[in-house]
Amino acid sequence: MAYLALYRKWRPMLFKDVVEQEHVVRTLKNSVSEGRIAHAYLFCGTRGTGKTTMAKILSRAVNCLEPKDGDPCNTCEICTGIAAGSILDVVEIDAASNNSVDNIRDLRDEVIYSPSKARYKVYIIDEVHMLSTGAFNALLKTLEEPPPHVVFILATTEPHKLPGTILSRCQRFDFRRIPVDSIAARVEFIAGESGIKINRDASKLIARLSDGALRDAISILDQCMSLGNKELAFDDVLGVVGMVNDTFIADVVDAVKNSEIQKILNLIEHLVMEGKNISQFVSELILYYRNLLICSSTDKPHEIIEASSDTVKKMKSQSEGYKRHEIMAFIKELSELEAGLRWSAHPRILLEIALIKLCERNVDFGDAGIIGRLEKLEETIGNIVSVSNKDTANLIRRNENREIRPETPAKSVEDTCKPSQKDGGKTAGSMKGLEVWAEVLKELKNNGRMGLYTNLLDTKVIEISNKVVGLVFSNTGSINKLYVSKPENMEVVEACLGKCLGRDIKIKCIGEDEMVTERKTEEEKDELLEKAQDIACRLNTKLNIIDG
Numbered sequence: 311m312a313y314l315a316l317y318r319k320w321r322p323m324l325f326k327d328v329v330e331q332e333h334v335v336r337t338l339k340n341s342v343s344e345g346r347i348a349h350a351y352l353f354c355g356t357r358g359t360g361k362t363t364m365a366k367i368l369s370r371a372v373n374c375l376e377p378k379d380g381d382p383c384n385t386c387e388i389c390t391g392i393a394a395g396s397i398l399d400v401v402e403i404d405a406a407s408n409n410s411v412d413n414i415r416d417l418r419d420e421v422i423y424s425p426s427k428a429r430y431k432v433y434i435i436d437e438v439h440m441l442s443t444g445a446f447n448a449l450l451k452t453l454e455e456p457p458p459h460v461v462f463i464l465a466t467t468e469p470h471k472l473p474g475t476i477l478s479r480c481q482r483f484d485f486r487r488i489p490v491d492s493i494a495a496r497v498e499f500i501a502g503e504s505g506i507k508i509n510r511d512a513s514k515l516i517a518r519l520s521d522g523a524l525r526d527a528i529s530i531l532d533q534c535m536s537l538g539n540k541e542l543a544f545d546d547v548l549g550v551v552g553m554v555n556d557t558f559i560a561d562v563v564d565a566v567k568n569s570e571i572q573k574i575l576n577l578i579e580h581l582v583m584e585g586k587n588i589s590q591f592v593s594e595l596i597l598y599y600r601n602l603l604i605c606s607s608t609d610k611p612h613e614i615i616e617a618s619s620d621t622v623k624k625m626k627s628q629s630e631g632y633k634r635h636e637i638m639a640f641i642k643e644l645s646e647l648e649a650g651l652r653w654s655a656h657p658r659i660l661l662e663i664a665l666i667k668l669c670e671r672n673v674d675f676g677d678a679g680i681i682g683r684l685e686k687l688e689e690t691i692g693n694i695v696s697v698s699n700k701d702t703a704n705l706i707r708r709n710e711n712r713e714i715r716p717e718t719p720a721k722s723v724e725d726t727c728k729p730s731q732k733d734g735g736k737t738a739g740s741m742k743g744l745e746v747w748a749e750v751l752k753e754l755k756n757n758g759r760m761g762l763y764t765n766l767l768d769t770k771v772i773e774i775s776n777k778v779v780g781l782v783f784s785n786t787g788s789i790n791k792l793y794v795s796k797p798e799n800m801e802v803v804e805a806c807l808g809k810c811l812g813r814d815i816k817i818k819c820i821g822e823d824e825m826v827t828e829r830k831t832e833e834e835k836d837e838l839l840e841k842a843q844d845i846a847c848r849l850n851t852k853l854n855i856i857d858g
Contacts, residue, residue, distance in 0.1 A: 316532040339380030350462040354469040355485025358523025361465040373428040399428040411444040438464040439471040487522030511544040552587040569669045588657040603637045605629040746810040765790040795819045
């Protein structure tokens with residue numbers, strides 16, 4: 311007899327045996343018990359969560375001669391015939407390979423005939439989202455008003471691809487991802503029934519690798535049992551799936567944290583020589599840094615991270631030397647590496663480059679990184695200034711002891727950076743001269759710029775920053791905005807507005823819905839510029855700002 315895969319051998323035969331889908335089980339059992347059978351069901355969810363299994367159980371339950379509390383008896387002639395595939399009243403269709411209009415037309419012509427043995431004709435259409443548009447249209451009328459002896463069960467992993475007309479004609483059930491503990495318990499049960507002892511760490515690793523899909527977990531167990539061992543340990547599973555353990559990943563993270571490039575290269579050499587999958591390793595490394603991010607963000611990481619208490623404690627200590635934006639930048643860099651590995655002929659080289667970049671912190675930290683570096687620079691300058699002032703005070707005390715007075719008092723760096731009080735203390739960004747906009751429009755009209763004048767009549771004027779003025783166009787004024795945004799027209803308006811205000815001004819053409827975003831962006835730029843100017847003052851150096 312041919313070998314039967316474990317996931318087929320241990321496919322549940324009763325509703326109660328389906329793992330972690332109680333919300334679906336309860337509804338379907340009550341429907342069968344009360345005889346309220348719908349004409350169309352839609353089962354949605356990720357792979358391996360029990361959609362096809364539930365469809366098979368339901369097909370037997372609605373036709374069973376002696377149902378027990380909504381479950382099929384699995385012993386009557388109908389149940390055994392459906393399970394063996396000898397009763398043709400239950401039809402399974404793979405929509406991925408039978409997705410044409412002709413296939414659905416054939417189905418539509420068949421449904422009018424009464425079932426040969428069973429009470430209902432049941433059509434299970436798997437991966438129904440793969441049907442063509444024409445096939446959906448052909449199915450629509452039959453699905454809406456099928457004969458009373460027909461039940462449709464549609465299964466899909468991508469319900470968003472189904473037309474709304476199909477969705478509205480079905481009773482929809484969403485299957486949840488199965489938690490790690492539930493998968494691990496089922497794996498241990500199947501292993502025990504098969505005469506294999508499996509450690510708890512090994513079963514939890516299998517559960518994590520399955521990503522919420524019980525069928526994937528059972529397939530991994532089937533592969534591990536092929537080793538022929540009577541007991542499966544954590545390292546056995548690692549060897550089968552080509553993964554490295556948490557200790558190895560922790561060593562890599564420590565080497566990156568301490569910028570030990572030579573150690574990084576040695577670890578990669580070991581990884582390659584052991585024949586481990588580099589893409590899988592990068593995925594595990596991303597997950598590890600995600601756990602470090604959780605450790606740095608919450609006081610109770612053990613409630614979220616699926617790992618032993620010792621491993622979580624190690625992660626907690628490793629996260630202490632990082633700021634959150636640094637860890638997020640590392641995750642982003644490794645995610646880009648993971649995507650690039652799919653098409654690369656030299657994955658090892660890409661991995662080495664990426665980890666060396668992490669060692670040298672040569673990654674894009676975004677705005678948070680810039681602010682962080684500025685804050686660090688400010689702190690350094692503050693220490694320098696503090697030492698400088700202290701040395702100056704000591705020098706004055708020494709001079710006083712010698713009864714020698716310095717001719718001029720020592721100036722601290724801060725004294726050289728006090729803001730000037732030119733223009734009566736009025737800042738350049740007050741922009742109170744914006745009431746001259748009427749004068750600007752008049753000037754444009756008098757200069758014969760009627761095109762600009764008419765396109766600017768309904769425009770609002772706002773202050774974005776101390777040097778930038780926004781011309782706000784209504785959401786219906788896209789044509790006006792397009793006309794004014796031409797470089798030659800922008801130049802004319804800037805010149806005219808600058809003349810009326812008495813200083814150089816830049817303008818931006820924006821829509822009403824962009825006002826808040828634009829103002830926020832400019833405020834962030836001003837904040838960054840202010841920090842840079844403050845640092846330049848403390849260092850008593852000149853800062854050249856190029857306006858991009």
